[in-house]
Amino acid sequence: MTKVCCECKQIKVNNTWEQSPIPLKVAVTHGYCPKCYDALMKKLHRYMVGSMMGAAVCELEKTMFPQASY
Ligand SMILES: [Zn+2]
Numbered sequence: 001m002t003k004v005c006c007e008c009k010q011i012k013v014n015n016t017w018e019q020s021p022i023p024l025k026v027a028v029t030h031g032y033c034p035k036c037y038d039a040l041m042k043k044l045h046r047y048m049v050g051s052m053m054g055a056a057v058c059e060l061e062k063t064m065f066p067q068a069s070y
Helices: 034-064
Strands: 002-005 011-013 016-018 028-031
Parallel strands (some): 002 028
Antiparallel strands (some): 011 016
């Protein structure tokens, strides 16, 4: 089973990721190479932090300006 990164299309060969064409007639499984996995995690993290911050700011504004309408 050959692992292919679904982001950058690198394939895993002998525990290293390299940019090469996917061999034909080979069973492939999709995943993330460490680089794209990291990037994905950072993106997710930023997204989660961003939405939490957004909610927190919204709550804070409601407390500080209860009369304000949104
Ligand atoms: Zn990748």
